[in-house]
Amino acid sequence: MNFVSDNAFGVAPEILAALSRANEDTAPSYGEDDLTARVQARLCDVFEREVAAFPVVTGTAANALALATICPPYGAIFCHEESHIVVDECAAPEFFSGGARLVQLKGNHGKITPATVSAALPLYRRGVHGVQPAAISITQATELGTAYTPSEISALGELAHREGMALHMDGARFASALVHLRCTPAELTWKCGVDVLSFGATKNGALCAEAVIFFNRDLVRDFELRRKRGGHLLSKMRFISAQLDAYLADDLWLHNARRANELAQQMANVLSPIRDVRIDIPVETNAVFANVSVTFAAHLRDKGAVFYDWTEPANGRVVIRLVLSCLTPEDAVSQFLSVAAESA
Amino acid sequence: MNFVSDNAFGVAPEILAALSRANEDTAPSYGEDDLTARVQARLCDVFEREVAAFPVVTGTAANALALATICPPYGAIFCHEESHIVVDECAAPEFFSGGARLVQLKGNHGKITPATVSAALPLYRRGVHGVQPAAISITQATELGTAYTPSEISALGELAHREGMALHMDGARFASALVHLRCTPAELTWKCGVDVLSFGATKNGALCAEAVIFFNRDLVRDFELRRKRGGHLLSKMRFISAQLDAYLADDLWLHNARRANELAQQMANVLSPIRDVRIDIPVETNAVFANVSVTFAAHLRDKGAVFYDWTEPANGRVVIRLVLSCLTPEDAVSQFLSVAAESA
Amino acid sequence: MNFVSDNAFGVAPEILAALSRANEDTAPSYGEDDLTARVQARLCDVFEREVAAFPVVTGTAANALALATICPPYGAIFCHEESHIVVDECAAPEFFSGGARLVQLKGNHGKITPATVSAALPLYRRGVHGVQPAAISITQATELGTAYTPSEISALGELAHREGMALHMDGARFASALVHLRCTPAELTWKCGVDVLSFGATKNGALCAEAVIFFNRDLVRDFELRRKRGGHLLSKMRFISAQLDAYLADDLWLHNARRANELAQQMANVLSPIRDVRIDIPVETNAVFANVSVTFAAHLRDKGAVFYDWTEPANGRVVIRLVLSCLTPEDAVSQFLSVAAESA
């Protein structure tokens, strides 16, 4: 009963099979291979426009390289205070950018709004003394499993562009948000102003594969040099591309995300009515944040469930995080729900 | 009637004279000269212990070099959200440290407390995913002209050391705080846990002279290499040291600070009773922050007073900042107070 | 007939199989898994001592992270002017270290010697004005396919340590050098003074797997934080470790390297006697550098051989590089040798 993270699971069988297929014959190295070209073509199809896509192996690399490309060393990046780039990347954006500043904003359900960004901006419009507004970065889905709607994103995109900034989306769980919102990839990105996307696959069934996607070729600038000197240009790149290729083929990515979201929904439906459980954060993607008694949480663990406390316990209560993967076995969920029911 | 900044004024006559005196004969360059040695000796006397002191030409350089020496590229520096290192140095600490993070904390009257630092800490105790707590940085006097008391500093020093961090003090206006608190330099620094001090002189009558002072030789580490490669090791260093030498001689620094503080007090005393004026921030050093009507502020400016608005105007009111220097002419103050009185 | 690079080939079947095996069940992420622990244990066995080993996905990452850990931002790294870190990593060492200097030395057959390092040193012993000697970095096997003998390495190790520097070995092709020299891994590394090794597997049959190996735990310092913030801590790390595990199991790495070296030797033996061919660089590992006429090279290409020119053509001659992999098919070699024979 592992609900710790979508990282705890392995690789979707279709993606593993693709690695074997990619292993026939020789191929040009460093991304000059046919599979990498095919991924690029697939992404143009998926996003219904010419895009420039670059595979990398981690979400941190995708975010930090994307941000360093659009933000100068003396730039400011406006983002949520609980976002992955702030909390979980050991200052990778600062490192890759050469010292840029993450301006950390508050916001409900893991989201920032044009109002909070606008309120923060004047401090960064005072000439050479301060850092210069360069980018807004949002996480889709958010760290709290919620999803920005296209209209929420549009509002941020308009603000960003009006103020001379670029809009970055950390899409480590992009597929989960997409299937929740029932819109097209285009509608959720460039059509609402996203300039560059960290397109995640690892959490949704890949081994180690993400892509940085620029929706405007002009923004690519020196990305490829930055990737190389970050040690992120793999010699046998075709095996990263093979993962992305299989991920996109036959809508595997959407099926996987739908599966994980459904499991989360199923859990929320069963947990919600339990008297000891309070679900304050809407369950929109593949995670359930449940406010439970410390006793309840301990009981679940006694019975073999594994998960994180999201908050420090206080007044006998704690928020626990339950993450579902497309690879979470059906019976792990049903077993968990039985345990939860009897713990109530 | 210039109250814009203590930077608007020039150089104290004693310090200017010292430059001429330093200009006799040749001297070793790059800080190997006698004057630099004498400043070092004087600072040992002033602080009643062996210190390691290094002259630089700006407060930004002093702060950024001091912080980069005590904080690794993946470190976190806890500080007030309105501090100079956050707001006025264009990410110099991030640049010099190689990408460290400034953790911006709230706090009344420009001060942070052990409680707010402690509350922020747990987020940075999660292994390699987050930045690592490395330093607390406080500003003395604060950006709001208030002064941390020795016991307030001690509490932060204890927390810092208990948590394996160093305590840095940005003392761009150290002298002003010192004379206000009527304690010794030692009592206000290493005796309450300060590890490294940016000792400012420029705002208090020097031309361009600050010193980074380490109270523990072990903390100096690679400071000198960092200063050199930051372009901050002056070839004719003796002329920076000459300023500091004159600054410390005959307690000039204390006289100057006392003078500026007294002028501020004088202004506060006259302004306070005026009905349109509200002084919410205690006037402890050389600045007066006055909440006035927009009309009142406009009237002062019409009559020739020059100063900054500290806040955006709201509901017809604005907080203005009036900074006094040891070089502010007596009659500028009295003229301003007359104008203020008649504007009431 | 692909002799372009060992990167052009795919993954050894044993390593591909290991990925499938690693895909059973869930596992802790970010390297906390059992496979990663097993690789660590295996490497302790292989190197006959306690080592600290950290998997990464590229040789550039391994080198840059290793060097940044042992070299400060103002440090100097002495290395061969044709080494990979100089020529092929887009200044990754400078980036990861925060601006260190690669001191580029000349040397026959891709090797540097204590004499050339010693001659370069005095320039870096002039106080704060220059960068500070921090490391020597050697490539094993070299870019020219030659191998440093243990005694050559010992001499560099002694010099490094006498001068307060660390010795780094870029072992992208470590296995090839090892089997050529017929010594133990220990004899080729820490026993002759190597402090940290970039242990390559990718060029020798892995998909994307290298390990940074410290032979002294004290040198690890902040490596793990640097790896994380470089975006090189993979969430599903077990799949990188699985590659290394299979690579080390049953001496696969040695068999693979032996195979590639033998193919190279086979090619050299047949090419050498050809009148138009001159082999000036000893063929010690898995590459043949052959000085041939431009006509001869063109003829080989016409017949389907793919390889790089190592030098610019001059006076009708050019040095071509032929790289052999453990995965190079037997018949590609025999076909090439027939073509060569008939071209003569």
Added chain:
Amino acid sequence: MNFVSDNAFGVAPEILAALSRANEDTAPSYGEDDLTARVQARLCDVFEREVAAFPVVTGTAANALALATICPPYGAIFCHEESHIVVDECAAPEFFSGGARLVQLKGNHGKITPATVSAALPLYRRGVHGVQPAAISITQATELGTAYTPSEISALGELAHREGMALHMDGARFASALVHLRCTPAELTWKCGVDVLSFGATKNGALCAEAVIFFNRDLVRDFELRRKRGGHLLSKMRFISAQLDAYLADDLWLHNARRANELAQQMANVLSPIRDVRIDIPVETNAVFANVSVTFAAHLRDKGAVFYDWTEPANGRVVIRLVLSCLTPEDAVSQFLSVAAESA
């Protein structure tokens, strides 16, 4: 008898006087003052075109900031292996640029040529694997006291621009070269292709004043932000500008340089005929490099002369460096020459 460096001397009286004059009244800080504007205007006059000039306090800051502005983090800067940026700035260019590479070239008399740059270029034209050619940097006068002629510079400028690079001139001793060459400042800079100049004054009589001069406004880019975050935007900037203002007024800079050059010439004339002395490097500016016997050098020192050995002693001979300043007293020179004559 101090011939150690032009840094050993103090400040020209005209420049010291200018500091006093600048100390009247208040002034806007951070370079918004009238004196800074006047320096800008004077430099436009001196260089006979619109220029963008920015005062800083050290040559290292001038060079590193100028280079970081024209060279990306993954860029290559072609320069002489003995240049100040290579040897004397503790990797400041690498630091400010975020990790760029100095490509160190050999060359007679401290000069590089289009031929050596061209020969080095192909290595940096291999796609993302290598650093990208970004700038050529030359020193005028060179570290060996020689001066590039306008035609030598033109040739480098043409190469730079043809190859998409910028041409930087480290003019720490620009005035000395200029008066030697008897051309105009324009002829020695932008007219022969120089894009940005580190215009030195400190070595020629200022206290601490250099200016970064861009001959094309488009190249200024983000220089001002880089200067600020480097801690090099002085609050009381007018006192740096006052030095430059006095330096340029009434051709003081040219008079000073002429004076120093004449003293050097005078020394060379007397030393040359001495049998024990060999002057291999043409004495073109304010330094004499004399190849003398170790005994001769020791004798000079016994008699009170102070100077550097430029080389390690070998075979009983050593090259000594004698630097002359505009402030070197006449009698120090004549006394030295007497001593030298009697030592012969």
